[in-house]
Amino acid sequence: YYNTNKLTEKSDVYSFGVVLFELVTGRQAIFALGSSRVHILQWVTPKIVRGEIASIIDPRLQESYDTNSIWKVADTALSCTADKAIARPTMTAVVNELMEAMNIETHRLKRSSSIGSMPRSVSLSGGADLDLDSVVYPSAR
Numbered sequence: 001y002y003n004t005n006k007l008t009e010k011s012d013v014y015s016f017g018v019v020l021f022e023l024v025t026g027r028q029a030i031f032a033l034g035s036s037r038v039h040i041l042q043w044v045t046p047k048i049v050r051g052e053i054a055s056i057i058d059p060r061l062q063e064s065y066d067t068n069s070i071w072k073v074a075d076t077a078l079s080c081t082a083d084k085a086i087a088r089p090t091m092t093a094v095v096n097e098l099m100e101a102m103n104i105e106t107h108r109l110k111r112s113s114s115i116g117s118m119p120r121s122v123s124l125s126g127g128a129d130l131d132l133d134s135v136v137y138p139s140a141r
Contacts, residue, residue, distance in 0.1 A: 009090070009091070010085035010086075010088050011085070012091070013080045013088045013089065013090070013094065014080060014081055014085075014088060016080055016091070016094065017076070017077040017078070017079070017080025017081035017088075018040060018041070018077075018081060020073055020074075020076060020077035020080065021040045021041070021044055021056075021074075021077045021081075022040065023073075024056060024057060024058065024073055024074060024077070025040065025043075025044065025056050025057070025058055026060055027043075028040070031043075041081055043056075044056050044074070044077075044078075048074055048078060053067060053070055053071055053074060054067070056074070057070055065105065065108075066104050066105055066107075066108040068104050069101040069104035069105045069108070070101075072097060072098075072100055072101035073097075073098065073101050075097075076089075076094055076101070080094060
């Protein structure tokens with residue numbers, strides 16, 4: 001959108017990638033870092049490239065996650081924010097990747113405790129809560 005001033009599916013995918021990074025990190029898209037303001041992609045990309053996934057994860061998660069699911073979400077967000085629109089995935093592909101991340105977390109929770117004790121809501125940045133019972137999952141094909 002920045003280059004063409006036209007909204008497209010691929011510009012929506014880019015924006016969704018930024019939102020995914022906001023969820024993983026707990027930071028806003030543009031935030032203060034020292035005395036300057038930084039775009040979240042400038043901050044996360046070098047850390048991901050160096051394999052420092054733990055350094056970007058929102059500390060409020062308190063290590064209550066499977067690192068593989070965080071990697072899956074971060075890799076998906078990174079592909080969504082590719083410079084060239086043609087290199088970005090479709091939203092269908094993004095949903096499939098996020099479903100894989102969800103499956104990793106579901107298996108982690110099943111291994112660590114009974115599924116009945118799974119949290120029923122997740123707190124998002126900005127104070128909003130996501131009710132997991134209301135999330136609609138696409139059917140497997």
